[in-house]
Amino acid sequence: MLITNLINLYVKKFNAAGINNSLEEIRSMIQEILKIDLATQLIEKELIINEKQKKLIKEYLDRRLKREPFDRIMKKKIFRDFELDINHNTFSPRSETELLIDIIIDMKLNPKHILELGTGSGAISIALMKNFPKAKCIATDINQKSLDLAKQNAKKNYVLNQINFICCNWLDIFVNFDFDIILANPPYIKTEVIKKLEPEVRNYDPIISLDGGKNGIDCYKKIILGLAQKPFSKNSKILFEIGYDQAQKVEKLMKEANIMQTSVFKDYSNQPRFVIGTITKSTS
Ligand SMILES: C[S@@+](CC[C@H](N)C(=O)[O-])C[C@H]1O[C@@H](n2cnc3c(N)ncnc32)[C@H](O)[C@@H]1O
Numbered sequence: 001m002l003i004t005n006l007i008n009l010y011v012k013k014f015n016a017a018g019i020n021n022s023l024e025e026i027r028s029m030i031q032e033i034l035k036i037d038l039a040t041q042l043i044e045k046e047l048i049i050n051e052k053q054k055k056l057i058k059e060y061l062d063r064r065l066k067r068e069p070f071d072r073i074m075k076k077k078i079f080r081d082f083e084l085d086i087n088h089n090t091f092s093p094r095s096e097t098e099l100l101i102d103i104i105i106d107m108k109l110n111p112k113h114i115l116e117l118g119t120g121s122g123a124i125s126i127a128l129m130k131n132f133p134k135a136k137c138i139a140t141d142i143n144q145k146s147l148d149l150a151k152q153n154a155k156k157n158y159v160l161n162q163i164n165f166i167c168c169n170w171l172d173i174f175v176n177f178d179f180d181i182i183l184a185n186p187p188y189i190k191t192e193v194i195k196k197l198e199p200e201v202r203n204y205d206p207i208i209s210l211d212g213g214k215n216g217i218d219c220y221k222k223i224i225l226g227l228a229q230k231p232f233s234k235n236s237k238i239l240f241e242i243g244y245d246q247a248q249k250v251e252k253l254m255k256e257a258n259i260m261q262t263s264v265f266k267d268y269s270n271q272p273r274f275v276i277g278t279i280t281k282s283t284s
Contacts (some may be wrong), residue, residue, distance in 0.1 A: 001048065001049055001054050002045075002046065002047070002048060002049075003030070003036070003041060003044075003045075003047045003048070003049050004045050004046075004047075006049065006054065006057060006058075007023070007026055007027070007030070007041075010022070010026050010061050010065075011023050011026060013061075013065055014026065014061075014064070014065065017065050017067070019064070019065075019067070025064065025070055026061065027041055028070065029057070029060055029061060029064065029070065029073070029074075030057060032074050033056055033057055033060055034049070034053055034056070034057065060073055067198075067199035067200050067203065068200070068203075068204065069092065069200040069204055071086050071092050072086060072088065072092065072204055074086075075087065077092055077093060077121070077123075079093050079095075079097075079098060079121075079123045079126075079127065080098050080101060080127050082126065082127070082130065082157050083156070083157075084121050084122070084123055084126070084153045084156075084157075085121075085149060085152055085153055085156065086121060086149075087145075087149055088204070089143065089145035089146060089149065089206065090120055090121050090143070090145065090146040090149050090150075090206065090209075091120040091121065091146070091205050091206060091209035091210075092121070092204070092205060093120060093121055093123035093124075096241075096267045096268070096269075096273055097123065097124065097185055097241060098127070099265070099267055099268065099273065099274070100124060100183070100185075100239065100241060100274055101124070101127045101128060101131065103239070103265055103274060103276070104128065104131075104181065104183075104239070105131055107237065109180055109181065109237065110132070111128075111132055111135050111180035111181050112134070112135055112136065112180055113135070113136055113137075113138075113178060113179045113180055113181075114128055114132075114135055114136070114137040114138070114179060114180065114181045114182075114183070115137070115138045115140075115174075115177070115179045115181070115182045115183070116128075116137060116138070116139045116140070116183055116184065117140050117170055117171070117182070117183070117184040117186070117223060118140065118141055118142070118170075118184050118185065118186050118187075118209075118219075119139035119140060119141050119146070119147070119150050119165070120141065120146050120150065120185075120209060121146070121149055121150055121153055122139060122149070122150030122151070122153040122154055122163070123153075124183065124185065125137045125139040125150070125154070125159075125163055126150075126153055126154055126157050126159055126163070129154075129159035129162040129163060130157065130159060133162075135162065136162055136163075136164070137162060137163045137164070138163075138164045138165075138166060138179075139163050139164070139165050139166070140165075140166045140167070140168050140170075141165075141167065142167065142168065142169050142170075142208065143167075143206065143208060143209075144167045146206075146209075147165045147166075147167055150163075150165060151163075151165050170219070170222050170223050170226055171222075171223060171226030171227065171230065172226070174226070174230065175230070175231075176230060176231040176232065177227075177230065177231065177232030177233055177236060178232075178233050179232075179233065179236055180236060180237065181236065181237045181238075181239065182227070182232075182236055182237070182238050182239075183238070183239040183240070184219075184223055184239075184240055184241070185240070185241035186212065186219035186220060186223065186240070186241075187208065187209055187210050187211050187212045187219055188212040188216050188217070188219065188220070188241075188242060188243045188246060189210045189211060189212050189216055189243070190212060190213075190214065190215060190216040191211055191212075191213060191214055192214070193216075194207070194210055194211060197210075212243075215249075216243055216246060217246060217249050217250065217253070220240060220242075220246075220249075220250050220253055221253060223240075224253045224254060224256075224257045224259070225257070227257055227259065227279070228256075228257035228258070232279055233279065234279055234280065235278060235279060235280075236278070236279045237276060237277070237278055238254065238259050238276070238277045238278070238279065239274060239275070239276050240274065240275050240276075241273060241274055242272065242273065242274065242275055244271040244272055244273070245272075246272075247264045247272040247275055250275045251264070251275055251277075254275065254277045255277075258279065258280055259277035259278065259279055259280070260277060260278060260280040261277060261278045261280070262275060262276065262277040263275070263276050263277075264276075
């Protein structure tokens with residue numbers, strides 16, 4: 001079969017299924033499955049694939065047609081300049097989150113100790129450790145299966161010796177804080193909205209990684225309450241990824257807990273995406 005015929009057939013099927021960027025996705029999948037790069041696919045339009053190759057591609061594309069996300073089918077995801085393994089137990093990191101790493105680098109803090117709450121696949125902590133090779137990090141999650149994957153990803157990216165993985169509920173086990181940076185991309189979708197999300201999200205990201213409670217801000221409340229109630233170091237930077245409409249609410253919660261000098265950063269789609277603040281009053 002001609003590869004172009006197979007591509008054209010599936011572009012129609014993908015479009016009918018409501019999948020955006022169908023041609024791009026199909027080509028990328030073929031590139032991954034058969035290791036036929038994009039240039040070859042474009043130039044050699046007469047390229048013929050054998051029955052075995054056709055069967056394999058169809059199997060993967062049919063899964064995508066059922067709205068299984070590309071990265072979950074391929075069991076891997078590129079985050080910034082490195083590769084992460086992905087499995088069904090864990091939230092798949094989003095490209096918006098990559099910007100958080102640049103924001104931290106631009107802050108020129110030279111951090112030594114970092115705490116990431118809710119690490120998922122480990123994407124943020126691994127990226128930070130790669131950029132700050134002298135730093136150490138504690139990466140937590142309530143989901144032990146996520147932590148197992150995060151550990152595997154840290155090993156794969158040669159930063160395992162810098163990260164301590166701990167299974168816990170937000171700040172519950174922490175007695176005091178001595179971190180230069182505390183950061184989290186917690187679940188922030190309103191419970192009611194989850195069933196309206198795209199099938200790629202609602203059917204594949206674990207609910208515990210999405211559900212932010214009735215107003216979407218339950219996890220921020222819990223984390224910020226933990227910060228307010230326990231001794232923590234003055235001048236620690238607190239960074240949250242947020243939903244596009246949550247900046248004001250999260251800033252307010254932060255200020256009420258003496259996390260001041262807050263600022264909001266937008267993502268590449270010009271949506272508010274991160275809130276950053278500084279702990280101004282030591283409670284120790
Ligand atoms: C939106 S995902 C973010 C994962 C990862 N940090 C990222 O940006 O790709 C939220 C993560 O918080 C974790 N989580 C949910 N509730 C938690 C809790 N009570 N304590 C710690 N982690 C929690 C989830 O298991 C999930 O891995």
